[in-house]
Amino acid sequence: MSTATIDASRRRFDVKRFLANNGALVGLLILCLGLFIATPDFLTGPNLLNIGIQVSTVAVLAFGMTFVIVAGGIDLSVGSVAALSAMVSSWLYVGSGVSGWIALIAGLVTGLLVGVVNGLVSAYGKLPSFIATLAMLSVARGLTLVISDGRPIKTAPEVSFLGGNLGPIPMPIIVLVASAIIASFLLNRTVLGRSMYAVGGNAEAARLSGLPVKRIVVIVFGLAGLFAALAGLLLAGRLDSAQPQAAAGYELDAIAAVVIGGASLAGGLGRISGTFVGALVLVVIRNGLNLLNVTSFWQQVVIGVVIALAVGIDVLRRKTRNA
Amino acid sequence: MDPKPLVTLANVTKSFGPVQVIKGVSVSVYPGKVQVLLGENGAGKSTLIKMLAGVHQPDSGEIIMDGQAVSLPNTRTAEQHGIATIHQELNLVGTMSIAENVMLGRTPRKFGMVDRKELRRKAREALALIGLTIDVDTLVNELGIAQQQLVEIAKALSIHAKILILDEPTAALTRHETEHLFKVVEDLRNHGVGMLFISHHLDEIAEIGDSVTVLRDGEFVAEVPGSTPEDELVKLMVGRAIDEQFPRQKNSQPKASLILEVSKLGSKDKFKDISFTVKAGEIVGIAGLVGAGRTEVLRAIAGADKYDHGSVRIRNKPLQRGSVEAAIKAGIGHVPEDRKVQGLVLDASVNDNLGYATLQETSRFGLADFSGQKSRAESVAKTLRIRMHDIEQPIRSLSGGNQQKAVFGRWILAQSTLLLLDEPTRGVDVGAKVEIYELMNAITAAGGAIVMVSSELPEVLGMSDRILVMRDGEIAGELDAREATQDKVMTLAARDTDEDL
Ligand SMILES: Nc1ncnc2c1ncn2[C@@H]1O[C@H](COP(=O)(O)OP(=O)(O)OP(=O)(O)O)[C@@H](O)[C@H]1O
Ligand SMILES: [Mg+2]
Numbered sequence: 001m002s003t004a005t006i007d008a009s010r011r012r013f014d015v016k017r018f019l020a021n022n023g024a025l026v027g028l029l030i031l032c033l034g035l036f037i038a039t040p041d042f043l044t045g046p047n048l049l050n051i052g053i054q055v056s057t058v059a060v061l062a063f064g065m066t067f068v069i070v071a072g073g074i075d076l077s078v079g080s081v082a083a084l085s086a087m088v089s090s091w092l093y094v095g096s097g098v099s100g101w102i103a104l105i106a107g108l109v110t111g112l113l114v115g116v117v118n119g120l121v122s123a124y125g126k127l128p129s130f131i132a133t134l135a136m137l138s139v140a141r142g143l144t145l146v147i148s149d150g151r152p153i154k155t156a157p158e159v160s161f162l163g164g165n166l167g168p169i170p171m172p173i174i175v176l177v178a179s180a181i182i183a184s185f186l187l188n189r190t191v192l193g194r195s196m197y198a199v200g201g202n203a204e205a206a207r208l209s210g211l212p213v214k215r216i217v218v219i220v221f222g223l224a225g226l227f228a229a230l231a232g233l234l235l236a237g238r239l240d241s242a243q244p245q246a247a248a249g250y251e252l253d254a255i256a257a258v259v260i261g262g263a264s265l266a267g268g269l270g271r272i273s274g275t276f277v278g279a280l281v282l283v284v285i286r287n288g289l290n291l292l293n294v295t296s297f298w299q300q301v302v303i304g305v306v307i308a309l310a311v312g313i314d315v316l317r318r319k320t321r322n323a
Numbered sequence: 324m325d326p327k328p329l330v331t332l333a334n335v336t337k338s339f340g341p342v343q344v345i346k347g348v349s350v351s352v353y354p355g356k357v358q359v360l361l362g363e364n365g366a367g368k369s370t371l372i373k374m375l376a377g378v379h380q381p382d383s384g385e386i387i388m389d390g391q392a393v394s395l396p397n398t399r400t401a402e403q404h405g406i407a408t409i410h411q412e413l414n415l416v417g418t419m420s421i422a423e424n425v426m427l428g429r430t431p432r433k434f435g436m437v438d439r440k441e442l443r444r445k446a447r448e449a450l451a452l453i454g455l456t457i458d459v460d461t462l463v464n465e466l467g468i469a470q471q472q473l474v475e476i477a478k479a480l481s482i483h484a485k486i487l488i489l490d491e492p493t494a495a496l497t498r499h500e501t502e503h504l505f506k507v508v509e510d511l512r513n514h515g516v517g518m519l520f521i522s523h524h525l526d527e528i529a530e531i532g533d534s535v536t537v538l539r540d541g542e543f544v545a546e547v548p549g550s551t552p553e554d555e556l557v558k559l560m561v562g563r564a565i566d567e568q569f570p571r572q573k574n575s576q577p578k579a580s581l582i583l584e585v586s587k588l589g590s591k592d593k594f595k596d597i598s599f600t601v602k603a604g605e606i607v608g609i610a611g612l613v614g615a616g617r618t619e620v621l622r623a624i625a626g627a628d629k630y631d632h633g634s635v636r637i638r639n640k641p642l643q644r645g646s647v648e649a650a651i652k653a654g655i656g657h658v659p660e661d662r663k664v665q666g667l668v669l670d671a672s673v674n675d676n677l678g679y680a681t682l683q684e685t686s687r688f689g690l691a692d693f694s695g696q697k698s699r700a701e702s703v704a705k706t707l708r709i710r711m712h713d714i715e716q717p718i719r720s721l722s723g724g725n726q727q728k729a730v731f732g733r734w735i736l737a738q739s740t741l742l743l744l745d746e747p748t749r750g751v752d753v754g755a756k757v758e759i760y761e762l763m764n765a766i767t768a769a770g771g772a773i774v775m776v777s778s779e780l781p782e783v784l785g786m787s788d789r790i791l792v793m794r795d796g797e798i799a800g801e802l803d804a805r806e807a808t809q810d811k812v813m814t815l816a817a818r819d820t821d822e823d824l
Contacts, residue, residue, distance in 0.1 A: 189693075191686040198679055201668035208627055208665055209679035209733065210651040268670045 023313045024260050024277045031281065035288040042291060049170060051280075051287050053238070056172035057231045059279035061250055062257035063183040064115075064227025066275045069258050070187070071220045072200035072267025073129035077118060079250035080140035081225050082232030083243070085111040087144045089233065090153035090242040100156035107159070108229045114140060115225020119218035129221070137251070144244050152241040155233075163237025172234050179230065184272035186223075196220060200267030256303070257282055260310040281306070327390075328353050329486050329517040330375065330406070335384030337370055339720065342712050344370050346541045347384070352486055352517040357508065357531050359549060360521045361560055362538035363752045364724030365710035368521050369411050371538070372488045375519070376408035377401030407484035411491045411521070411723045411750065412663055413471050417464030422446035424463055425478045449481035450474070454503045468495045468661045468746075469613040469778070476504065487511060488519045491723065493527060494750045497613055497778040505531055523724070523752050524779075525553045561754045568753070569785025570760055571606070573805055579603075582638060582741055582772040585624060589632035593619040594796035597633070601741075606763060606773045608787030608804070610780065610812050616796040617776040618660050621743045624774075625657035626650035637741065651680060653741070654771075656734025660745040666730040669719040673711055674700045676718045676729055680737040703732040706762070708755065723750045731759060740771040746778060760786055780809050792816050 035042040061078050068075045089107030092098050098106070118136050122129040162171050187193035195216050198206040207213045231250075236242040261278030263270025285306060289299045328351035337345040345367045352358050360368045373379040374386065377395040385392040388404060395401045401408070415424045422442050423430070426449075431441040446459040455473045463471060472495040479487060493501045508518065508531050520532065528535060532549030537559045545559050557565050583601040588594065594616035601607050609617045623630040629645035636642060643649035650657070659665035667676055677700040678685075685692040701714055707728045711721055718726055727750050734742060742763070748756045763773055763786065777783050783790060790802045792815035800815040 189691060190689050191682050191691050192689065194675065194682060194691050197671055198668050198675070201670045202664075204665050205668050206679065208625075208647055208657060208659055210648050211679060211682070212648060268668065 024262060024274060024281060024310070027260075028277055028281050028284065031284055031288070035284070035291070038288075039291050042288065047287070047291075049173075051283055052173045052176070053170050054287070055279050055283040056170075056176035057235050057247070058250070058253050058257060058283060059176055059276055060179050060227055060231040060234065061247075061254040062261075062275045062279050063179055063272060064224035064231075065251075065254040065258050066183065066261075066263060066270050066272060067187065067196060067220045068129070068224045069255070069263045069265060070200050070267065070270040071196040071217060072203060073122065073217070073220070074255065074265070075115075075118065075129065075133045075221065075224045076251050077114070077133040077136035077140055078224060078228040078231075078254055079247040080137045080144065081111050081114050081228040082235065082247040082250065083245070084114065084140040084144045084232070085229035086155070086159070086232035086236035086242040086246060087148050087153065087244065089159060090155050090236065091147050093156040093159075094153050100158035103156040104158045104162075104233065107233050108226060111225040111227075111229020111232070112222050113225070115228070116218055116222040118225065119221030122221065123214040123217040133221075141248070148242070148244045150244055152239075152243050154241045155236050155239075159233050159237045160240045161237065162234055163240070172238065175230065175234060179227065180272060180276055183227070187272055192216065192219060197268055200269075202268070253279075253282055256307045256310070259307070265311075278310075326353055329388070331387040332371065332374060332381075333385045333387055335371070335374060335381035335386070337367075337374070337379060337382050344541045345381075348536075348538065348541070348543045349384075350519075350536045350543075352519050353533075354485075354515045354517050355512050356533040357512065357518045357520050357549070359528050359532040359535040360519060360538065361528070361535050361556060362544075363561055363710075364728070364750075364755055365722040366538040366560075367541040368538060369490055369722060370541075372408065372490055372519060372521070373410075375401065375406055375486070375488060376410070377406075402482060402484070405485040406488065407479040407482040407486070408488040409475055409479045409490060409492050411494075413468070413475055415463045415471055415474060417664075418462060420460050420462055421450070421457065421466075421474055422459035424474060425449045425459075425481060427478070445481070446477075449477040452480045453477045453507060467613060467618065469497065469500065472496060473500060480507065484516070486517050486519070490521045491523065491750055492520075493522055493524060495746070495778070498780060499612065501527070523750065523756075525556055525753065528556065529553070557753055560752070565754060565757055568757065569782070570757060571764060571786050571788075573788055580638075580770075583624070583774070584636040584639075585620075585633070586636075587633035588620065588623060588630055588635065590619065590623055590628070590630040592796075594623075594793075595632075597798060599791055599798065599801075601772045601774060603770045603772055604767045605788050606767055606775060606786055608783035608790045609774065609776045609793060610783050610790055611793035611799075611816050613778070615793040615816065617793050618745055619796075620793070621657070621745050621774065621776055622659075624650070625655055625743050627657065627659070651737070651739075654739055655741045655743060656680070656737055656739030657743045658730050658734065658745055658747050662727050662730045662749075667718055667726060670717055672715045673704065673709065673718050673721065673729060674714045677703055677732050677736050680733050699736050700732075703736045704729075706735065707732050707758065724752055724755065727751050728755060728759070731762075735762060740766070740769075742766065742771070742773045742775075744773060744775040744777075747775065748777070748779070748782065756782075780812060784809065784812070 041047060065075055065078060085107040088110040089103045092106050093100060093103035118133050121127055121132040162175060164171050166174060195211050198211055199213050199216050203213055232247060235246050257278035258270060258275050260281050261274030286299060289302060331351040333349050334347050335345060336347055348371060362368050370379060374381050377398040377400050386395060425446040426442055431438045443459050453473050453476050476492055492504060528549055534546060535549055536546050537544040554564060580603045581600055582603050586598045588597040597620055611617050622628045624635055626645055626647040626649060634641060637653040642653055674697055678696045682691060685695060704714060709725050709728050718729060731747055748759055767773060784807055787804045790804055790807050792799045792812055794816055802811060
């Protein structure tokens with residue numbers, strides 16, 4: 001595939017094809033160049049670290065979302081699940097005095113379990129994942145409010161460590177790199193990952209080839225929940241407290257990152273590297289708009305336009321592929 | 324007489340990436356004539372006609388209509404120029420009704436809303452053209468592939484185009500429906516419609532073809548009259564003669580060991596009381612009309628659907644009902660009826676598609692066996708001569724016949740010992756068919772067994788050792804292949820009274 005593309009572009013540089021395949025990366029580079037020219041504050045050490053920290057939450061959420069979208073589903077609950085997981089962790093730590101490590105693991109397990117429920121409902125309950133996870137978005141947020149009584153709860157030190165620094169390097173960036181490697185390994189190298197592409201590309205063909213489609217769907221949503229929990233803990237660790245309204249609306253950022261990164265909402269296509277670039281695009285745009293003193297209202301407009309553009313490129317990409 | 328062509332493709336070329344697949348081909352369509360395109364799988368037939376359908380644009384060369392070069396940038400423009408196309412791959416929306424599909428893009432309106440009554444009437448009219456009597460409110464995904472093909476034909480006919488392109492319309496049809504289609508073709512011919520026809524059934528060429536353009540590797544080889552004998556057509560097409568179309572030795576003293584034992588299988592509304600056995604070394608063909616329940620029986624055995632009554636035993640062990648995984652573990656390989664919907668993950672590579680059935684069992688610690696898979700896939704692709712430029716290219720970009728070979732190849736790679744084949748050679752060229760038959764022989768010689776459903780009666784007669792004939796969901800009779808004839812099969816298959824499809 002890649003060699004063919006290289007051959008093709010060598011013969012006659014096909015701008016359309018190149019943009020369709022690497023649009024997000026090119027966009028990111030142009031964006032960075034523009035910001036570098038526009039403001040001296042962009043290319044500074046602290047700002048870059050700041051971008052790194054911000055991207056970590058979005059990207060980790062989006063990695064989990066990549067699994068779901070590649071497998072042909074969607075998960076609208078990841079923002080709420082992130083908040084719930086962090087809240088459960090803090091609540092256990094403060095309320096029942098378990099050790100910090102146990103609290104951290106309990107947070108992750110919460111996300112995993114909620115994700116598995118999402119998966120069970122959409123695989124065996126035959127509900128479209130859009131509906132199942134929309135319901136979970138509300139349920140998980142509600143539970144977060146119930147157990148916290150609407151107030152922030154301080155995190156275990158082990159969780160706060162996730163938001164801190166390891167030497168000069170912020171922990172979130174280390175966690176980000178580690179989860180990118182794990183996610184990419186899962187998707188590319190394992191039977192599970194290869195099966196996700198098959199299920200998302202054509203679930204019926206996958207089933208008739210003997211792949212356990214339902215089990216795969218359950219695991220995929222479970223993974224999305226697990227990654228959401230990790231993102232939630234990162235977020236809480238940075239603030240030293242689990243917030244009841246944390247990560248609200250982050251599911252849209254995660255979906256946008258995946259789509260900007262070249263996945264198709266129809267399923268069967270998508271890469272972790274693409275999602276990473278997609279998350280960077282979103283965060284760099286926000287960061288740039290902040291540096292340029294654009295109000296958050298306009299920021300929303302701009303982000304919306306970027307998502308529309310990304311989906312437009314997705315359509316173009318599919319056209320060139322089918323032709 | 325020297326009538327003007329309706330349309331001419333003049334010296335066109337087309338490349339995909341680095342690969343040139345059409346290398347300077349010219350072909351014309353004349354009013355009231357059927358121009359045939361002939362060539363092996365991947366020769367470039369579909370790519371060529373897609374230039375007339377507005378799907379592809381030639382890189383060089385011209386499309387000439389009425390003495391003028393035209394450009395057909397999209398399918399709508401092609402239709403406006405009076406060109407209707409029946410594509411090789413079905414393009415119906417499964418979740419919409421037959422009526423909506425037939426009238427897609429031309430939905431009749433009244434006061435800005437869909438005129439349901441008119442929609443149904445027009446759709447019924449269109450179906451009548453091809454002799455299909457079926458409720459137009461039926462959803463398309465409830466239809467078998469043959470009926471879907473007929474809907475697709477009706478849709479194209481209802482445009483009343485002056486040029487009609489038919490890319491393997493008969494691949495999914497039985498003889499009965501094909502004859503009906505050919506009557507329609509005769510009628511269109513008398514009305515001066517020009518047609519471009521593609522088929523791998525060589526006998527059909529003499530029947531309706533006026534002239535044949537032969538392609539090989541994207542190049543023009545020859546243009547010969549439609550009456551050219553089949554073996555000469557084969558020589559032009561593949562560059563060599565094919566000695567034996569059905570290389571099956573039927574002395575068939577099958578080995579005693581039983582491989583498959585189906586008893587009293589029943590499934591509501593689909594089939595009932597199906598009992599038969601298959602021994603090691605045997606090929607059992609299942610014949611019958613469209614809708615007789617052949618596909619459903621095969622799917623039930625393969626675990627694709629659940630059944631209500633009866634049991635299936637493989638090598639004397641009961642087979643779990645409704646589990647594809649269990650079936651595969653028991654050595655079953657199932658080539659489904661519709662490669663695009665049930666067989667292939669179109670965006671995935673040829674390599675991946677060949678390997679899905681063995682993905683789990685060849686893995687270690689949950690890791691996919693990449694290098695092993697690739698070498699196995701490459702050897703299967705070579706055996707089946709799947710034409711591609713890279714095993715990692717998406718299978719979507721392979722020609723129809725080569726995609727079909729890949730569905731078959733998946734089970735060769737999995738070394739299945741009981742193959743359940745549903746139209747295994749649909750869209751496969753004459754040469755490649757023989758290669759698939761040879762593989763079937765090899766599997767049975769090694770002690771495996773095969774159950775084959777096919778609408779191509781010559782194939783069933785030529786390759787089976789025994790033939791079961793199904794009618795209305797039941798087994799109407801069994802024939803020894805050595806004494807079976809088309810007539811005997813059809814007598815058993817056809818309903819006594821009124822004839823359906
Ligand atoms: N979109 C595409 N991208 C890359 N290669 C393509 C694409 N479409 C077709 N090809 C290649 O072009 C060649 C011709 O394909 P085409 O579909 O025209 O064959 P065909 O003669 O119709 O074969 P068949 O009898 O199997 O239908 C094949 O080698 C195929 O792999
Ligand atoms: Mg073709």
